Amino acid sequence: MSQSPRPWPRLRRGLELDYHILKVRTDVYADPRTQHEYPRVFIDTPEWCNIIAVTPEDQLVLIRQYRFGIQENTLEIPGGLVERGEDPAQAAARELEEETGYVAGRVVPLGSVHPNPALQGNRCHSFLALDCVKRHEGQQDHGEDIAVELWPRAEVPRLILEGKITHSLVVVAFFLERLRAESAR
Structure with missing residues (x-):
């Protein structure tokens, strides 16, 4: 049985842009295997x-x-x-x-x-x-x-x-x- 991937810790939360029906930001995460930093886009929207x-x-x-x-x-x-x-x-x-x-x-x-x-x-x-x-x-x-x-x-x-x-x-x-x-x- 394979091991599940580990969570990626968020290092920094980016600036949030508000477009009324959604918000967009780029957060920086660390790869749990290598510790390299990767920016990831997040779109925050209601249900x-x-x-x-x-x-x-x-x-x-x-x-x-x-x-x-x-x-x-x-x-x-x-x-x-x-x-x-x-x-x-x-x-x-x-x-x-x-x-x-x-x-x-x-x-x-x-x-x-x-x-x-x-x-x-x-x-x-x-x-x-x-x-x-x-x-x-x-x-x-x-x-x-x-x-x-x-x-x-x-x-x-x-x-x-x-x-x-x-x-x-x-x-x-x-x-x-x-x-x-x-x-x-």
Whole structure:
């Protein structure tokens, strides 16, 4: 059995740059084997949440929005930041309603992942929202421009395999949903 790698001690904390939704800094760490110093970038961001919303007619409530990193519109599930002190399930239900105007009848936790543990310490929590009903047109945050689309739930594998859904955290949410369904059998 191999020995686990030792923790890298942080020698110095770098200057932090605050970009409102995230903070970036470069800390210096020591390699526990050689004691050589290495700078490592750290992105400090709040917890995130995603929610797979399903209507009583087995339609998915998806959103399409512009993503600056790839400079394209993407097809995704609703989601966003978890406010400080907010329960992730409540945040997911809030994001669903704000972005789409749909309200969940029931919210089921699917699991959580570290989005990128090489650079970030936060988690992304995924949920399944059942019996979602449209209550209003939604109240998007400033700087959001979201289009709501309904898709048959059975289309998810095709949408992912054909590259229509490419956001990794959305794909993870659907994978977690499938794992939960398979383990319940």
